[in-house]
Amino acid sequence: MNFLPVILWSDALVFLLVAAAGVMAWHVRRHEHLLLPWRRVAQSGMAMVSLLVLSLFLLVGGLDTLHYRVALPHSNGSEAVYSPEVLSVLDKLAGPLRQHAEKTYSAPLALALYAKESFTDAQGRLVRDYPRLQYGGAHLADASQRDGDVIHRALAGALAGVLVCALLLAALHLVARGLGLGIPQSGTKEFAARRAVSIAALLLAALIGATFNLASVYHVLGTDKVGQDVLYLSLKSIRTGLVIGTVTTLVTLPLALFLGVAAGYFRGWVDDLIQYVYTVLSSIPSVLLIAAAVLMMQVTIDTHPDWFDTAASRADLRLVALCLILGMTSWTGLCRLLRGETLKLREMEYIQAAQSFGVSSLRILSRHIIPNVMHIILIAVVMDFSSLVLAEAVLSYVGVGVDPSMISFGTMINGARLEMGREPMVWWALAAAFGFMLVLVLAANLFADVVRDAFDPRLNRM
Amino acid sequence: MIAYLIRRILYAIPILLGVNLLTFALFFVVNTPDDMARMQLGIKRVTPEAIEKWKQQRGYDRPLMFNTVASGADKLTETIFWQKSASMFVLDFGYSDDGRSISREIATRMGPSLAIALPSFLIGQLVYISFALLMTMFRATALDMAGVALCVLLMSISTLFYIIGGQFLVSKLWHLVPISGYAGGMEGLRFLVLPIVIGVVGGIGSSSRWYRTIFLEEIGRDYVRTARAKGLSELTVLFRHVLKNAMIPILTGVVVVIPLLFMGSLLTESFFGIPGLGSYTIDAINAQDFSVVRAMVFLGSLLYVVGLILTDISYTLVDPRVRLQ
Numbered sequence: 001m002n003f004l005p006v007i008l009w010s011d012a013l014v015f016l017l018v019a020a021a022g023v024m025a026w027h028v029r030r031h032e033h034l035l036l037p038w039r040r041v042a043q044s045g046m047a048m049v050s051l052l053v054l055s056l057f058l059l060v061g062g063l064d065t066l067h068y069r070v071a072l073p074h075s076n077g078s079e080a081v082y083s084p085e086v087l088s089v090l091d092k093l094a095g096p097l098r099q100h101a102e103k104t105y106s107a108p109l110a111l112a113l114y115a116k117e118s119f120t121d122a123q124g125r126l127v128r129d130y131p132r133l134q135y136g137g138a139h140l141a142d143a144s145q146r147d148g149d150v151i152h153r154a155l156a157g158a159l160a161g162v163l164v165c166a167l168l169l170a171a172l173h174l175v176a177r178g179l180g181l182g183i184p185q186s187g188t189k190e191f192a193a194r195r196a197v198s199i200a201a202l203l204l205a206a207l208i209g210a211t212f213n214l215a216s217v218y219h220v221l222g223t224d225k226v227g228q229d230v231l232y233l234s235l236k237s238i239r240t241g242l243v244i245g246t247v248t249t250l251v252t253l254p255l256a257l258f259l260g261v262a263a264g265y266f267r268g269w270v271d272d273l274i275q276y277v278y279t280v281l282s283s284i285p286s287v288l289l290i291a292a293a294v295l296m297m298q299v300t301i302d303t304h305p306d307w308f309d310t311a312a313s314r315a316d317l318r319l320v321a322l323c324l325i326l327g328m329t330s331w332t333g334l335c336r337l338l339r340g341e342t343l344k345l346r347e348m349e350y351i352q353a354a355q356s357f358g359v360s361s362l363r364i365l366s367r368h369i370i371p372n373v374m375h376i377i378l379i380a381v382v383m384d385f386s387s388l389v390l391a392e393a394v395l396s397y398v399g400v401g402v403d404p405s406m407i408s409f410g411t412m413i414n415g416a417r418l419e420m421g422r423e424p425m426v427w428w429a430l431a432a433a434f435g436f437m438l439v440l441v442l443a444a445n446l447f448a449d450v451v452r453d454a455f456d457p458r459l460n461r462m
Numbered sequence: 463m464i465a466y467l468i469r470r471i472l473y474a475i476p477i478l479l480g481v482n483l484l485t486f487a488l489f490f491v492v493n494t495p496d497d498m499a500r501m502q503l504g505i506k507r508v509t510p511e512a513i514e515k516w517k518q519q520r521g522y523d524r525p526l527m528f529n530t531v532a533s534g535a536d537k538l539t540e541t542i543f544w545q546k547s548a549s550m551f552v553l554d555f556g557y558s559d560d561g562r563s564i565s566r567e568i569a570t571r572m573g574p575s576l577a578i579a580l581p582s583f584l585i586g587q588l589v590y591i592s593f594a595l596l597m598t599m600f601r602a603t604a605l606d607m608a609g610v611a612l613c614v615l616l617m618s619i620s621t622l623f624y625i626i627g628g629q630f631l632v633s634k635l636w637h638l639v640p641i642s643g644y645a646g647g648m649e650g651l652r653f654l655v656l657p658i659v660i661g662v663v664g665g666i667g668s669s670s671r672w673y674r675t676i677f678l679e680e681i682g683r684d685y686v687r688t689a690r691a692k693g694l695s696e697l698t699v700l701f702r703h704v705l706k707n708a709m710i711p712i713l714t715g716v717v718v719v720i721p722l723l724f725m726g727s728l729l730t731e732s733f734f735g736i737p738g739l740g741s742y743t744i745d746a747i748n749a750q751d752f753s754v755v756r757a758m759v760f761l762g763s764l765l766y767v768v769g770l771i772l773t774d775i776s777y778t779l780v781d782p783r784v785r786l787q
Contacts, residue, residue, distance in 0.1 A: 276476070276477070276480065277480075279477055279480075280477055280480035280481055280484060280763075281484075282766075283477055283481060283763040283766045283767055283770075284481055284484075284759055284762060284763045284766070285722065285725065285759075285762040285763070285766065287728060288743070288755070288758055288759045288762050289759065291743075291747050291755060292485065292488050292489070292755050292756070292759055293488060295747065295750060295752065295755060296488050296489065296492050296493055298501075298750075299493040299497050299498055299501045300492070300493055300497070302501050303493070303497045303500055303501055386618065390620050390621070393620050393622055394620070394621060394622060394729060397622060397729065398728055398729075398744055398747060399744070399747050399748045400747060413620075413622055413626075417622075417626055420626065420629075420630060420634070430626065434619075434620060434622075434623045437620055438618055438619055438620075438623075441618040441619075441620075442614070442615065442618040445614050445617060445618050446614065449614065
């Protein structure tokens with residue numbers, strides 16, 4: 001075996017989340033009344049298109065979650081030694097992007113570096129000019145060929161992408177028909193939604209195909225200060241954003257659910273105590289509380305360097321700790337909501353009937369109360385996701401975000417914002433980070449909106 | 463009313479005590495002062511003497527909660543908890559790492575913070591409510607849909623983008639106002655325009671959408687139908703009835719943050735070089751000045767608790783049915 005699989009802490013938590021989501025999905029599939037709101041979501045073209053975009057992000061993040069370490073070449077007989085560098089499947093797939101590092105900044109699709117340098121040309125003269133890039137557009141003999149080559153490659157890539165996607169869609173259609181799954185009639189909402197998704201998938205496939213074809217020989221989004229490809233950095237940032245947006249809920253949910261439901265159901269001193277705890281926590285402005293906690297976590301990490309075997313595991317533990325801290329500081333809002341809902345539910349006739357039959361509190365909570373507050377939890381999770389992704393960037397700017405060595409939207413913005421003053425301006429790293437973040441957050445927001453409307457019991461339709 | 467207020471203020475004391483204990487635990491129990499000293503001195507220069515000196519300079523060379531060596535009341539007062547945490551109740555915040563009085567810094571930096579935060583807040587609320595009322599007026603039309611779509615788009619954009627983009631566009635390209643800086647008095651106005659505008663624009667998305675939901679909930683009620691039935695114009699209905707009745711949920715979210723305006727905004731102040739409390743906090747975080755961060759945490763929660771009490775009072779002002787007892 002010439003590689004060693006590595007499961008970082010955040011990977012393990014992501015796997016746990018995926019497993020939990022899988023169990024939930026299986027449970028929902030088996031119960032028609034739970035499936036109903038999801039059917040409503042599936043009827044919305046906007047939600048399905050957002051979901052398509054989100055699943056692309058999830059795919060990139062997922063590939064970036066499978067980590068491994070490569071074995072170093074070693075002499076026969078000795079024990080295998082593994083490189084200290086932790087790579088992911090995404091790194092492997094995007095190999096050229098990762099390895100084709102230039103010297104410093106270069107603009108998107110540029111052939112030459114951003115800064116002038118002195119070098120000797122073919123005739124042996126010393127000239128001062130923009131040197132050609134080592135990798136970006138290296139296959140071109142002359143700079144004037146670039147525009148034609150870019151257009152040619154982009155079109156070819158887009159065409160290939162559309163073709164592949166069309167074949168895939170057709171195959172899906174045939175499989176669905178073969179399995180006897182319902183094919184929506186034209187004119188229905190399902191049909192419109194499916195058509196919207198197909199069109200979006202074709203457009204996205206064209207975009208991805210073009211980017212893919214260009215990225216093999218150009219730096220599509222330019223390079224950053226140390227010459228790393230900005231497209232690669234943006235793809236790597238996705239995982240950090242997704243981990244923060246999702247793993248945080250692993251902390252938030254159990255705390256908010258158990259404390260909120262317990263406070264609302266048992267009332268009395270339990271309620272007083274829980275209310276006291278969350279009032280104290282929520283009375284501290286969240287940025288300050290997060291800052292204080294992260295500072296202390298930094299002290300702990302810095303004074304215990306022996307805990308970590310690789311730099312990646314250190315950065316990763318910091319990411320997990322950040323999620324933990326974000327979770328500890330953000331459960332109060334959801335807890336208050338759940339407490340209020342439980343207070344309302346426990347006065348309902350069916351709960352009182354259960355109580356008078358002598359059903360135990362634990363059973364009432366698990367069978368009657370928790371299933372009936374699930375929609376609040378689901379809405380809160382999807383609504384919080386986008387704000388957490390946005391918060392990561394802000395926290396990294398403040399200096400209490402992820403490890404500076406970890407690639408994230410926040411660290412990208414942080415590294416690029418000082419370059420705004422340059423002439424000509426270095427805008428591509430900022431634009432890439434903000435652009436990717438906007439697409440991710442917008443898709444999440446649109447999806448969350450539809451989910452909220454579909455699950456809101458006050459909007460009773462159908 | 464007076465009795466209620468006194469009770470509320472008394473109720474605030476255990477909350478602040480909780481905050482105090484929490485920050486104490488965060489800053490002194492999770493990591494001992496020795497750890498902090500080691501981190502701040504750097505790994506190389508750490509000697510037991512250096513750590514002792516560092517602790518002594520900052521007054522961290524006492525026991526945490528209980529001093530067994532001292533006698534009488536000193537058993538409790540000659541401790542880190544008493545000297546560093548409990549003293550914050552009388553607004554004695556001690557000294558920052560560069561030896562300045564934190565209380566004095568807070569007093570001088572509140573002005574600039576407020577100069578940005580208060581106008582952004584007031585103009586912001588006006589803009590958000592007007593925009594939300596406009597969407598409510600054209601509810602269920604294409605205009606309303608476009609407004610909501612705009613809100614979702616605006617909320618999906620990072621605050622950092624508003625600041626960086628605004629600075630680039632307005633200051634660098636158009637040269638309308640200076641990129642950053644601060645001056646007192648009327649001259650300072652040109653420095654304030656951009657941060658205030660950005661503060662307002664950054665909040666439009668989430669706030670207007672939230673207000674729109676509140677208004678829409680009110681507009682479906684019976685009293686609105688009655689008002690329309692007796693022949694009132696749609697405008698009168700919106701402003702006289704819907705807006706007034708929507709005040710309760712709006713105030714719940716808004717009044718709480720008024721005292722917190724004193725703290726300023728971390729991002730805005732640090733990007734625009736405003737010498738307010740926000741940039742003070744961010745500098746302290748970057749310099750790992752624990753005493754300043756601790757003071758700001760306590761001050762923040764103090765202001766929040768004040769905000770909660772103000773919220774209750776504001777209810778009685780807009781809703782005569784609410785009686786505080």
